[in-house]
Amino acid sequence: xxxxxxxxxxxxxxxxxxxxxxxxxxxxxxxxxxxxxxxxxxxxxxxxxxxxxxxxxxxxxxxxxxxxxxxxxxxxxxxxxxxxxxxxxxxxxxxxxxxxxxxxxxxxxxxxxxxxxxxxxxxxxxxxxxxxxxxxxxxxxxxxxxxxxxxxxxxxxxxxxxxxxxxxxxxxxxxxxxxxxxxxxxxxxxxxxxxxxxxxxxxxxxxxxxxxxxxxxxxxxxxxxxxxxxxxxxxxxxxxxxxxxxxxxxxxxxxxxxxxxxxxxxxxxxxxxxxxxxxxxxxxxxxxxxxxxxxxxxxxxxxxxxxxxxxxxxxxxxxxxxxxxxxxxxxxxxxxxxxxxxxxxxxxxxxxxxxxxxxxxxxxxxxxxxxxxxxxxxxxxxxxxxxxxxxxxxxxxxxxxxxxxxxxxxxxxxxxxxxxxxxxxxxxxxxxxxxxxxxxxxxxxxxxxxxxxxxxxxxxxxxxxxxxxxxxxxxxxxxxxxxxxxxxxxxxxxxxxxxxxxxxxxxxxxxxxxxxxxxxxxxxxxxxxxxxxxxxxxxxxxxxxxxxxxxxxxxxxxxxxxxxxxxxxxxxxxxxxxxxxxxxxxxxxxxxxxxxxxxxxxxxxxxxxxxxxxxxxxxxxxxxxxxxxxxxxxxxxxxxxxxxxxxxxxxxxxxxxxxxxxxxxxxxxxxxxxxxxxxxxxxxxxxxxxxxxxxxxxxxxxxxxxxxxxxxxxxxxxxxxxxxxxxxxxxxxxxxxxxxxxxxxxxxxxxxxxxxxxxxxxxxxxxxxxxxxxxxxxxxxxxxxxxxxxxxxxxxxxxxxxxxxxxxxxxxxxxxxxxxxxxxxxxxxxxxxxxxxxxxxxxxxxxxxx
Numbered sequence: 001x002x003x004x005x006x007x008x009x010x011x012x013x014x015x016x017x018x019x020x021x022x023x024x025x026x027x028x029x030x031x032x033x034x035x036x037x038x039x040x041x042x043x044x045x046x047x048x049x050x051x052x053x054x055x056x057x058x059x060x061x062x063x064x065x066x067x068x069x070x071x072x073x074x075x076x077x078x079x080x081x082x083x084x085x086x087x088x089x090x091x092x093x094x095x096x097x098x099x100x101x102x103x104x105x106x107x108x109x110x111x112x113x114x115x116x117x118x119x120x121x122x123x124x125x126x127x128x129x130x131x132x133x134x135x136x137x138x139x140x141x142x143x144x145x146x147x148x149x150x151x152x153x154x155x156x157x158x159x160x161x162x163x164x165x166x167x168x169x170x171x172x173x174x175x176x177x178x179x180x181x182x183x184x185x186x187x188x189x190x191x192x193x194x195x196x197x198x199x200x201x202x203x204x205x206x207x208x209x210x211x212x213x214x215x216x217x218x219x220x221x222x223x224x225x226x227x228x229x230x231x232x233x234x235x236x237x238x239x240x241x242x243x244x245x246x247x248x249x250x251x252x253x254x255x256x257x258x259x260x261x262x263x264x265x266x267x268x269x270x271x272x273x274x275x276x277x278x279x280x281x282x283x284x285x286x287x288x289x290x291x292x293x294x295x296x297x298x299x300x301x302x303x304x305x306x307x308x309x310x311x312x313x314x315x316x317x318x319x320x321x322x323x324x325x326x327x328x329x330x331x332x333x334x335x336x337x338x339x340x341x342x343x344x345x346x347x348x349x350x351x352x353x354x355x356x357x358x359x360x361x362x363x364x365x366x367x368x369x370x371x372x373x374x375x376x377x378x379x380x381x382x383x384x385x386x387x388x389x390x391x392x393x394x395x396x397x398x399x400x401x402x403x404x405x406x407x408x409x410x411x412x413x414x415x416x417x418x419x420x421x422x423x424x425x426x427x428x429x430x431x432x433x434x435x436x437x438x439x440x441x442x443x444x445x446x447x448x449x450x451x452x453x454x455x456x457x458x459x460x461x462x463x464x465x466x467x468x469x470x471x472x473x474x475x476x477x478x479x480x481x482x483x484x485x486x487x488x489x490x491x492x493x494x495x496x497x498x499x500x501x502x503x504x505x506x507x508x509x510x511x512x513x514x515x516x517x518x519x520x521x522x523x524x525x526x527x528x529x530x531x532x533x534x535x536x537x538x539x540x541x542x543x544x545x546x547x548x549x550x551x552x553x554x555x556x557x558x559x560x561x562x563x564x565x566x567x568x569x570x571x572x573x574x575x576x577x578x579x580x581x582x583x584x585x586x587x588x589x590x591x592x593x594x595x596x597x598x599x600x601x602x603x604x605x606x607x608x609x610x611x612x613x614x615x616x617x618x619x620x621x622x623x624x625x626x627x628x629x630x631x632x633x634x635x636x637x638x639x640x641x642x643x644x645x646x647x648x649x650x651x652x653x654x655x656x657x658x659x660x661x662x663x664x665x666x667x668x669x670x671x672x673x674x675x676x677x678x679x680x681x682x683x684x685x686x687x688x689x690x691x692x693x694x695x696x697x698x699x700x701x702x703x704x705x706x707x708x709x710x711x712x713x714x715x716x717x718x719x720x721x722x723x724x725x726x727x728x729x730x731x732x733x734x735x736x737x738x739x740x741x742x743x744x745x746x747x748x749x750x751x752x753x754x755x756x757x758x759x760x761x762x763x764x765x766x767x768x769x770x771x772x773x774x775x776x777x778x779x780x781x782x783x784x785x786x787x788x789x790x791x792x793x794x795x796x797x798x799x800x801x802x803x804x805x806x807x808x809x810x811x812x813x814x815x816x817x818x819x820x821x822x823x824x825x826x827x828x829x830x831x832x833x834x835x836x837x838x839x840x841x842x843x844x845x846x847x848x849x850x
Contacts, residue, residue, distance in 0.1 A: 043309075090145050092789055094804035095138075095152055099169040102803060104152050106783040107178050108135075109801045110769035110823050113787045116698050117205040121185075127197055129188035131158045135181060162188060165342035170329075171303070174771050174783050175233075175703045175821055182206065182230055202381035206230040208700065209693040212732050213664070213742060215639055217246070217685040219676035222635075222742055224750035226693055231821070236719050237656040237781070239646030244621070245628045246687040247641055247660035252667075256609035256617060287377040288347065291340060291370040293326050304328050313378045315345035316355070344372040351440050389451055390442050393475040394426050402474065403427035404444075404466060414459045416450040416466075418478075444478065452477035476601035503591055504566075505557060508581050509541040510812065524565060531562045531571075533584075539800070539807040544816065547784065547800070550774030551818035553716045562587030607828065616667035623685050624662075628761060634741040639687055649722040650822065651731075653704060658732040661688045675747045700765055700824045702727070706773070716776055722817045723770065723812065725793060732762040765824035766793050767811075771830035773820040788813035792827055 084806055092112070095105035112118065121128075121136050128136055134155035141150035160166040163180065188197040207228055214223045242250040293303070305323020308317040319325050319401045320342055348371045349358040362368065396404055403425020407417040421427050421444055434442045453462040454475055465474060509520055521540025524531035536542050549557040564585045565571070573580050628636070639662045647653045663671045663686040671686035706717045768788045775781020786809065790796040798814055800807045 008047055023751065046655060046824060048431070055062075091806040091808065092787065092799055092801065092808050093142055093152060094801055095142075097803040098151075098153060098156070100171050101152050101156060101169075102783040103172045103174040103177055104156060105183070105803060106771045106785040107174050107821075108138055108142065108152065108155075109785040109787055110701075110771055110821070111135075111181075112139050113701055113769050113789065114205065114823065114825070116189075116825075117201070118143060120201045120204060121487060124197060124201055124663070127189070127194045128185070131162065131181070131184045131188055134158050135185070159184075171781070173707075174773070175231075178701065178821065179230065185548065202230065203228075203697075205699050206697050206701070208232075208697045210657075210690055211693040212688055212690045214671065215246070215627075215635065215687045215689075216671065216673040216676060217623050217687070219673060219684075220627060220631060220635070220745070221673070221675045221747050222745045222750065223484070223674070223747050224742070231703055232654075232657070233703045233705060234650075234653040235656055235705050236653060236717050236721060237644055237647040237659070240644045243641040244662075245624045245641065246639055247662040247689075248621075249662075252617065253621070256614050284373070284377055284381045287373055289338065289340065289344065289372045291327065291330060291368075291372070293330060293368045293370070295326075295366045295368075301326050305362070306655060311347055312375050313382060315347060315378065316358075317375075318342055318344045318346065340372060343375065345375055347371040347373055347378075353441075389477050389479040390428070392430060392442065392444060392478060393473070394430060394476070394489075395473045396426055401425060404450075404467060406463075406466075411459075411463070416459060416462055418444060418446055418448045418450070420446055445480075449462055449479045450476055450477050456565065470669065495505075499545070503586050504583065505586065506581055506583055507545055507557065507559060508579050509544075509545055510579050510816070511541055520571065520582075522559075522565060522571065524568075524571075526568065531565045531568050533559060533561055534563060535561060538805065539809065543807075544800075544809065544813045547772070547774060547813075548816045548818070550782070551772040551820075552720060553718045553776035556590075559584060560587070562590065562592060613667060620667045621663060621686060627685075632745070638738065638741055639689060647721060648717065650702065650704075650724055650727065650819070653721060654727070654729070654732060657690055657692075659689075661686055662686075674749065690732075691738070692729055692732050693734050696729060696733075697764060698826050700727070700729070702819075702822045702824060704820060704822075706818075706820060716773070716781075721818060723815050723817075723822055725767050726766070727765045727822075727824050728763060729765065733763060762826065764827070766827050767814070767822060768825050769823035770814045770817060770819045771821040771823075772817045783820075786817065788814075 023748065032471055053682045092109070095101075095108060097105065118139050122140060123133070125133070138152065138155055138791055141148050156166065159180070162184065166172065184204050185202060186195045189195045189198060207230060209226045210229055211224065211226045214225075215221075216223070240250050242253075244250060244253045295301075302322060304322040304327040305318060306320045306322060308319040311317060318340060321331060321340055327340060346358065349361040350365060350367075350369055352358050352361055396402070401422065403422040404418055404427055405420040405422060407415075407419040419432060428443060431443045434440065444630045450462060450466075451457060453465045456462060456465070465471060519537070519540065521537040521542030522531075522533060523535035523537060525534050536546060536559060542646060546558045549555065564587070566583045566585055570580060570582050631639070639660055644656065645652070647656065663669075668708075669683040669685045671684050672682070673684045673686065676684065708717065770786040772784050772786070773781050774784060785801045786798060787801060788796045788798050788811070793811070798809050800809045800812050800813065828835060
């Protein structure tokens with residue numbers, strides 16, 4: 001059975017490694033070689049640790065030897081090639097995705113490498129509850145190099161039994177899960193002594209303290225409070241180059257911009273916005289309801305659209321939305337007026353308006369943009385005077401050309417036919433805007449006929465209006481190329497397949513040690529001057545590029561099957577230790593998908609300017625100035641605001657933890673100072689500053705607040721934050737001098753025990769795991785983990801764990817990805833050098849067993 005297992009494994013590995021033909025003799029040689037190399041390992045453990053190149057060389061050696069008639073000879077000279085520095089023999093075990101359980105698997109992989117926690121948890125096995133028992137079991141299996149294949153099924157079942165939101169197969173937040181797991185260890189127990197024991201298990205690994213000092217602007221006294229943390233949750237700071245006093249934002253220091261109501265000329269001179277006249281088309285577009293959906297691979301949830309048997313105005317009619325479906329989930333996140341309801345008509349799917357094409361897209365496409373409208377709105381559009389054509393409304397603020405080149409032969413016959421749309425013109429900008437919003441019927445193409453210009457259908461008047469440089473607005477009524485004269489060229493690209501101007505994109509790949517001879521990761525089907533991407537090799541530089549892009553929510557920069565590699569010659573560049581740039585063109589399907597998922601993001605809301613609000617702002621600034629002028633020098637130093645650049649690294653986000661923050665809401669005070677307030681309803685302006693209070697925990701998970709709510713949905717910040725190998729927390733530590741400066745101004749109820757001095761080295765932590773979210777929003781995406789299975793950064797072995805797959809990688813790959821949670825640990829002290837001992841000749845012989 002053992003021999004048959006080796007043959008099966010060898011043949012399977014051969015097929016994966018490159019396709020050498022291996023007969024029974026070759027299998028016998030390979031079997032002998034594996035037996036010699038295995039030692040105490042199983043065949044599965046050995047082959048799991050080998051790279052593709054090593055398998056290829058081993059199998060080639062077996063193949064050549066068998067053909068030479070030496071099937072029974074053990075090749076003493078054969079040695080597997082040396083492994084890259086830092087790589088270990090066996091890869092960690094993966095966790096199969098049971099249907100959107102990647103958030104759970106990635107956190108468990110990170111916890112499995114948290115040795116202080118896993119060892120203490122195992123020591124308290126007798127006190128564990130149901131969730132704790134399953135957590136300890138799966139972590140032990142992940143760390144064990146035996147045959148047992150761990151699964152998340154049992155622990156997920158226990159979580160769902162206690163916390164209802166883990167029922168079903170919905171995507172969950174990995175950070176919330178981490179806090180749930182650590183809290184549940186004690187919460188699920190009944191005996192107080194058991195609860196306390198498990199709380200201490202968690203606290204000994206993760207517990208730290210954040211100390212907050214709140215300065216009241218009225219009494220100028222400080223209230224101190226300390227809160228425990230099990231992880232640090234950091235904002236991605238936008239930056240403030242010119243902050244106001246006591247933590248006020250720089251924009252608050254300037255008067256609020258008041259709404260202006262000037263004439264049309266003033267409005268045009270003030271900005272570049274086009275003031276387009278209202279039309280039936282505009283009103284119709286405002287009534288259209290757009291629905292954005294994305295199917296998650298491996299997650300079988302019905303779309304949920306049930307259609308009526310009859311159509312209206314040539315459109316399918318929505319009969320109902322199925323309960324528990326994707327559309328039902330979307331509806332629950334929307335306001336009442338934005339929900340899909342029975343009776344709505346389907347206008348388009350991903351820009352396609354043909355009935356068969358729409359139904360096929362609903363069946364096959366992963367990303368969907370659905371456009372609906374009421375029957376009344378569709379009827380009103382069809383009955384409009386310009387319903388038989390399409391309308392284009394242009395505006396300009398200079399004497400620039402509109403961008404229409406007309407067909408000369410058509411002008412001789414009294415027809416105004418578009419010969420070409422001038423690139424970078426006003427009309428070209430109109431086309432791009434229509435393409436990006438899915439209004440493909442309003443895109444102007446060569447061959448389209450102009451029927452009216454500003455409601456005039458006279459050919460001479462229309463020509464004059466199009467060439468009159470004094471006109472600031474024109475309204476065109478066009479017909480889609482039906483009345484063209486013979487010989488007028490057709491549009492090269494159909495409206496629903498117009499190529500996105502950003503179809504061409506560049507990528508920059510970094511070589512990896514593991515793929516020194518394995519190529520960049522493209523699997524291509526070559527053609528004339530270009531090559532279509534068929535697949536991306538796992539663990540390759542291209543695969544790591546895709547993961548890094550998805551972690552930033554930048555899916556358009558990923559390379560997928562169907563994309564075209566334009567510079568095929570770049571593939572011949574040797575895979576040296578230098579980056580290489582490649583130029584690609586996205587497939588038409590991806591262009592349409594990217595356009596469909598484009599969402600206009602609204603800037604962070606600021607208070608709407610009113611005279612009353614402006615008065616409040618002035619009063620707040622006056623209070624801040626009075627407080628700052630009266631502050632003692634010691635407090636003024638502690639609460640002095642400094643310019644904060646926009647965060648670009650994890651260290652920048654950490655510094656924002658200790659930045660000064662003014663406590664106000666719409667320029668009104670919100671802080672209840674117990675020292676100076678005698679009335680319960682009395683509020684004060686205040687400023688807050690935070691520090692980390694020693695001692696620090698052995699392990700510090702750092703979460704970046706990448707998700708934020710806006711208009712009923714959650715979005716993901718695409719800000720690039722550089723993760724560092726070493727994180728120094730000393731810059732946000734509460735020091736003894738700072739404590740002494742605060743002590744005289746504390747309120748009587750504030751107490752702060754003196755902290756023992758902490759050395760600079762003990763505040764330094766090293767990265768050992770990263771949980772990354774791949775995707776553009778909280779509702780969709782995928783979690784993966786990068787872990788260092790080695791004992792330190794000096795003796796590291798990094799792996800990418802993507803569900804059940806474990807791929808060897810480098811630390812650089814973990815640093816390039818946009819971390820959602822970065823796990824840091826305090827490095828172990830260096831081991832003292834062992835005293836040399838004399839060896840007998842027998843001990844020194846490498847061939848002797850003892």
